[in-house]
Amino acid sequence: MAQIEQSDKGGKKKKGAQKKMSIHVDFTPMVDMNMLLITFFMLCTTMIKSQTLQIALPSNEKLEQSQQNKTKQSEAVTLILDTERDDKGHVIMETDEATGATYPKHIVYYYEGKPFEGSFADNDVDNDNFIDADKLKLKEQRFRGNTNGEANGIRAILHQRNKDVLAKIDVLKKEWKEGTLASTKEANDSVFQARAREIRNDSTLTRPVVIIKAGPNASYEAVISALDEMQLNQISRYQIDNINATDSLLILSYLKTQGKL
Amino acid sequence: MGKPKIKRKSTLIDMTAMSDVTVLLLTFFMLTSTFLAKEPATVITPSSVSEIKVPLSNLVTILVSGAEAKSDGSLNRDVEGKVFIGITGDVDSVYSSEKVRRDLLIEANRLYNERFPEAKVNFTADQVTAFSKLGMFGMPMKDLPAFLSLPTTEQDKIMKEFNPAKVGIPINDNRDLTKLNEFQIWMDAMQRIAQDYRNNGTLNGKGEPVDPNPRFFEAIKKTGEGIAVKGDKDTPYSVMHLVLDNLQTLKLNKFSLMTALKSENE
Numbered sequence: 350m351a352q353i354e355q356s357d358k359g360g361k362k363k364k365g366a367q368k369k370m371s372i373h374v375d376f377t378p379m380v381d382m383n384m385l386l387i388t389f390f391m392l393c394t395t396m397i398k399s400q401t402l403q404i405a406l407p408s409n410e411k412l413e414q415s416q417q418n419k420t421k422q423s424e425a426v427t428l429i430l431d432t433e434r435d436d437k438g439h440v441i442m443e444t445d446e447a448t449g450a451t452y453p454k455h456i457v458y459y460y461e462g463k464p465f466e467g468s469f470a471d472n473d474v475d476n477d478n479f480i481d482a483d484k485l486k487l488k489e490q491r492f493r494g495n496t497n498g499e500a501n502g503i504r505a506i507l508h509q510r511n512k513d514v515l516a517k518i519d520v521l522k523k524e525w526k527e528g529t530l531a532s533t534k535e536a537n538d539s540v541f542q543a544r545a546r547e548i549r550n551d552s553t554l555t556r557p558v559v560i561i562k563a564g565p566n567a568s569y570e571a572v573i574s575a576l577d578e579m580q581l582n583q584i585s586r587y588q589i590d591n592i593n594a595t596d597s598l599l600i601l602s603y604l605k606t607q608g609k610l
Numbered sequence: 611m612g613k614p615k616i617k618r619k620s621t622l623i624d625m626t627a628m629s630d631v632t633v634l635l636l637t638f639f640m641l642t643s644t645f646l647a648k649e650p651a652t653v654i655t656p657s658s659v660s661e662i663k664v665p666l667s668n669l670v671t672i673l674v675s676g677a678e679a680k681s682d683g684s685l686n687r688d689v690e691g692k693v694f695i696g697i698t699g700d701v702d703s704v705y706s707s708e709k710v711r712r713d714l715l716i717e718a719n720r721l722y723n724e725r726f727p728e729a730k731v732n733f734t735a736d737q738v739t740a741f742s743k744l745g746m747f748g749m750p751m752k753d754l755p756a757f758l759s760l761p762t763t764e765q766d767k768i769m770k771e772f773n774p775a776k777v778g779i780p781i782n783d784n785r786d787l788t789k790l791n792e793f794q795i796w797m798d799a800m801q802r803i804a805q806d807y808r809n810n811g812t813l814n815g816k817g818e819p820v821d822p823n824p825r826f827f828e829a830i831k832k833t834g835e836g837i838a839v840k841g842d843k844d845t846p847y848s849v850m851h852l853v854l855d856n857l858q859t860l861k862l863n864k865f866s867l868m869t870a871l872k873s874e875n876e
Contacts, residue, residue, distance in 0.1 A: 409858045494875045
């Protein structure tokens, strides 16, 4: 462990001269113990704190017909989410051909405005009770993020729908980065936040209303991804709704047109 | 030529510097770490671009368990959708986690006995104390007194076994405020004590009245930061929706969903 060495050189000792002592303490066990403690702390701690996504849902009280807000058809975008699972119940992963990255197979069916031309009353439903292929407006997309700053998948569609707001926010962002909105950094940030909120809620711009519906198989992750798209595309008006029989019919009709049924 | 003399070197390495470094690292980890909370079910939260941090105080965590892989690779759906509640109190030592949990149990028990007068449950003082030490709980109310009387190791064993019939707070799709289910009773009790803290304050350990504290109430009713729902990314949304729907019925319609961070490009 620790040892004291006498340094004697050549044996020429002067009488009365103090002996030079050098003290070696072996720190190896100390280091061993420290390493063990570090390992313990590293394994038992969370370095990254979880994040949260804040949402507000309407309360469950029943609304009168007159109190309900109706969405303009031209503004509405409906997303129906689904997740494909294998027979054991695990989510299927798929590879994106363009980027080579793998994603869980979340499918986003979407339509803008009305889901199909005409209505059930007209003879738009064929003999098998499916909606005619040429009338159906349902399309399919995926969550694909950005490649080289360009939006892909469903993000590109929503981006296009909300481009007026996004263009204004981009201009504002540039000013915010240059710090020209206000004199101090804090004021600059708060002015940016307030102005961005104003733009998002500006009723003179064409803004979409997004309705998110989750199918029975859709995973929690798919819904969070959809909420993320709202945030990234600066969409202020969106809601989570329950899936109904018409939506199921739409998807079945779509799958039939794709030859998957 | 004579053989060159090989100098014998001492193999002693000076570990002092190494020791210094490790001690520094150790100090760093000790100061920055927050310990992983003991949770009955492990879930992998979905990723999101949201950067809002989970608050450290005045927080109700609602954990929803996910399906577990069985030995043959298929998923065991029986253990999915079990609900657990964890409570973190205020930084103010009077309104500590222990105090809030204690008040919560007493209030929830009162509401439960009102709701089910034919099957009343009562807790002893020791059981209430045991409850105040639990980081996260999830049991039907009728099984709770027996569970709380067990030593901690036995409690952990029951949670680890994760028998779907025995763990998890009972929940259904009730929307009637007069017929609250057990999960709603707990959350309603939470609302009530938070409101009481805001309006009337509480008594400290010595039985003296303390100033009202509105922070808990604001966190769960106004900003929605105080209710964090934690679920597994692969859980079907219908399972999560049941929990969210229960909260909506209680008019707790602002809340946060726990996520992990991801970049905008993913």
